[in-house]
Amino acid sequence: MQIVYAEDRLLVLRRALGNDIVDVVINASDSSVELSLDDDWLELLEPVASTGDVRVQDQQVCLGANSGLLAQRKPRQRPAGVIELMEKERKRRHNEAFASGRSEAPVRPSRIDFSITERCNVRCRHCINHSPDRVQQQTARTLSPAVLDRIREDLAHASYFGFVHGGESLTAPIFFDVLEAIRFARAGAPTVIHLLSNGMLLTPDVVERLVQAGVSSISLSIDGASPSVHDRIRVGSRLSVIEKHVEKMVELRHRHQLDLRIGLSCVVMTENQFELLQIVHLAARLGMDWVKFEELVASTEFARQWLVDPQGEETRNLVEEAVKQGRRLGLTMVDHTAPPRVWRCKLKDSPQMASFLGADQFANRSVIHPCRAAWEHVCIEPNGDVHIASFHGAVIGNVMAEPLTMLWNGSVAQSERMRSRLERICGDGPVTCLSENEII
Numbered sequence: 176m177q178i179v180y181a182e183d184r185l186l187v188l189r190r191a192l193g194n195d196i197v198d199v200v201i202n203a204s205d206s207s208v209e210l211s212l213d214d215d216w217l218e219l220l221e222p223v224a225s226t227g228d229v230r231v232q233d234q235q236v237c238l239g240a241n242s243g244l245l246a247q248r249k250p251r252q253r254p255a256g257v258i259e260l261m262e263k264e265r266k267r268r269h270n271e272a273f274a275s276g277r278s279e280a281p282v283r284p285s286r287i288d289f290s291i292t293e294r295c296n297v298r299c300r301h302c303i304n305h306s307p308d309r310v311q312q313q314t315a316r317t318l319s320p321a322v323l324d325r326i327r328e329d330l331a332h333a334s335y336f337g338f339v340h341g342g343e344s345l346t347a348p349i350f351f352d353v354l355e356a357i358r359f360a361r362a363g364a365p366t367v368i369h370l371l372s373n374g375m376l377l378t379p380d381v382v383e384r385l386v387q388a389g390v391s392s393i394s395l396s397i398d399g400a401s402p403s404v405h406d407r408i409r410v411g412s413r414l415s416v417i418e419k420h421v422e423k424m425v426e427l428r429h430r431h432q433l434d435l436r437i438g439l440s441c442v443v444m445t446e447n448q449f450e451l452l453q454i455v456h457l458a459a460r461l462g463m464d465w466v467k468f469e470e471l472v473a474s475t476e477f478a479r480q481w482l483v484d485p486q487g488e489e490t491r492n493l494v495e496e497a498v499k500q501g502r503r504l505g506l507t508m509v510d511h512t513a514p515p516r517v518w519r520c521k522l523k524d525s526p527q528m529a530s531f532l533g534a535d536q537f538a539n540r541s542v543i544h545p546c547r548a549a550w551e552h553v554c555i556e557p558n559g560d561v562h563i564a565s566f567h568g569a570v571i572g573n574v575m576a577e578p579l580t581m582l583w584n585g586s587v588a589q590s591e592r593m594r595s596r597l598e599r600i601c602g603d604g605p606v607t608c609l610s611e612n613e614i615i
Contacts (some may be wrong), residue, residue: 176188176189176190176191176271177189177191177321177324178224179198180210181332181527182268183204183568184202184203185202185203185204185208185210186199186200186201186203187199187200187201187210187212187429188201189248189606191320191324193238193585196247196248196250197223197242197245197246197247197248198220198244198245198246198247198248198385198524199244199245200212200236200238200243200244200246200287201243201273202227202238202239202240202242202243202290203241203308204240204241205240205241206240206294207228207238207239207240208237208238208384209235209238210235210236210238211234211235211236211239211571212234212235212236212246213234214234214248214582216368216586217249217250219248219249219250220233220234220236220242220246220247220248221246221247221248221249222244222246223245223246224244224245225242225243225245225246225330226242226245227240227241227242227243228240229240229242229243229244231244231246232245237344244348245566247254247582248545249404250327252292252357252388255578257362258361258362258364259364259365260362260596261331261332262334262364265282265283265285266285266312268281268282269281269282269285269420269547269550269551270321272550273288273546273547273606274605275408276606277426277592278589278592278593278596279550279584279589280584280588280592282332282508283329283332283333283579283580283583284329284333284551284552284579284583285332285333285334285335285551285552286333286334286336286337286541286551286552286553287329287330287333287335287336287337287552287553287554287555287562288319288336288337288338288339288340288553288554288555288565288566289318289336289337289338289340289341289344289351289353289554289555290304290340290341290554290555290556290557290566291317291318291338291341291344291347291349291350291557292313292315292316292317292318292342292343292344292346292347292350292557293306293310293315293317293341293557294306294309294310294317294342294343294346295307295310295315295342295343295345295346295373295375296344296346296375296376296390297373297375297409297410297411297412297535298310298409298410298411299373299396299398299409299410299412299476300408300474300475300477301408301410301442301444301471301472301474301477301478301481302474303474304340304341304342304477305474305475306341306342306343307410309342310342311536315342315348316556316557316558317349317557318347318349318353318354318555318557319349319557319558319559321559321575322557322559322575323349323352323353323356323546323581324575325452325559325574325575325578326555326574326579327356327360328360329580330357330361331361331362332363334361334364334366334612335366335367335369335522335541336357336366336367336368336369337368337369337371337539337541338350338368338369338370338371339369339370339371339394339510339523340554340566341556341557343372343373343375343376344370344371344372345372345376345377345381345472346366346376351388352383352411354385354388354389354390355388357389358388358389361389366389367376367392367540367541368388368389368390368391368392369390369391369392369393369394369539369540369541370385370390370392370393370394371394371419372393372394372395372396373390373396373409373412374395374396374397374412374416374417374420375408375411375412375413375416375417375420377393377417377420377421377424378420378423378474379420379423379424379427382420382423382427383427384440386433386435388574389405389437389543391434391435391436391540392435392436392438392539392540393424393435393436393438394438394439394440395417395421395437395438395439396409396439396440396441396442397414397417397439397440397452397454397457398441398442398444398447399414399443399446399447399451400447400450400453400454400456400457401414401453403415404446404447404450405447407446408444408447408569410447410571412554416569418457421437421461421462421463422435422461422462425437425462425463427463429462429526436464436465436537436540437463437464438458438463438464438466438467438507438538439454439457439458439463439465439467440468440469441453441454441466441467441468441469442465442469442470442471443469443470443471443483443490443494444467444471444478444481444482444483445480445481445482445483445514446481448489448490448493448494450485450495451468451493451494451496451497452493452497452500453498453503454466454497455497455500455501455506455508456500456504458501458506459501459504459505459506463506464506464507464537465506465508465509465534465537465538466501466506466507466508466509467508467509467511467523467535467538468494468497468498468508468509468510468511468512469511469512470485470511470512470513470514470603471483485513486513490512494512495510498510501606507534507537508534508539509534509535509537510531510532513534514531514535515527515528517531517532517543517545518533518546518600518608519544519545519546519608520600520608521600544546544608546566546595546608548565548568548595549563549564549588549591549592549595550562550592551570552564552565553579553583554566554568555573558575559573559574559575560572560573560575560578561573561574561579561582563588563591564591564595568591568602569587569590570587571585571588571591572585572587
């Protein structure tokens, strides 16, 4: 329930469950009141019941003394063709703004990453999000329906959605509400939804539901090729359970010809670096599409103890041998333990950079353009805080205080774009990484 308006003796309440929405309007005064229930997203208002003298025209309501109205609200879904035309125009305007280096963004973000919840069903000893501590201290936050309501209109303008930060998204009941909101807003237009999961809840029924909801890319976190290593690092996880889930997922994909990309993400540390070859063989045996080796972040005491030098000779040899073996087995391999700085304008001159970017894009099922992030990418925390470019980027505000459209061109966002422009390899000079007709 949300209080839309409350002043003197006039009250407007909203009750919502997904797209099932009802407004309750009460005039408890002795005089008539006129008000507008205009809403950019909820464009339809249908009276269900009333008491007293009530008149409704479109979204305008006239309430007589001591009267009330119960009205159903309905979002108006755009035809898919309209979304695609909007997308084409959005890309054109994105290109213009980026190429000119303007600090204002003329259109809404085209990429949205979510931290749906900080809760998790496992306790990873190297957790970068401190989810085990948050769960134990009962401070873990989960996205609220109110936050979702504030960004519903923005979902229509993004074509890529990532659920890659925080805890385990599948532990949050609102996760599927968010997927439904994306499906409705996108109205059948091409959309990529990428999910990072620890794999423990990915039963066949859940996978079918995810695919039906539009998820087309799943990354599983696996930090060992043997239970003795993986289960010790990721407390509460069971490698044997994850293997069975992946086998069923791959079988389901093959049987129904599903458009689903499946990969494995492994954080390299002293505890598992001697199992990297076995991890690659495990991914190939299970029928996965890609493997990514990630760098370890010193976020916990355990992580600091397990740190390896990604450029050290022993670690480098182990990673490189595993990458070569993975490629021989037909896997797309991403070495993110020591990632190169990517400049799209230099890809033709650097086969190594081009190879890394191509593999990273395959794993994320997304075109990655680091220089454009401040012009197209936002990350949303459970409480509605919005980061620009990445979850480690500046907080540009909170959607519960101001609409995303205002935050997107607020002073913090514009400052970040100016800083980003100065960090580009081309600086304030002409942008050479895209042509006038290029659609990225």
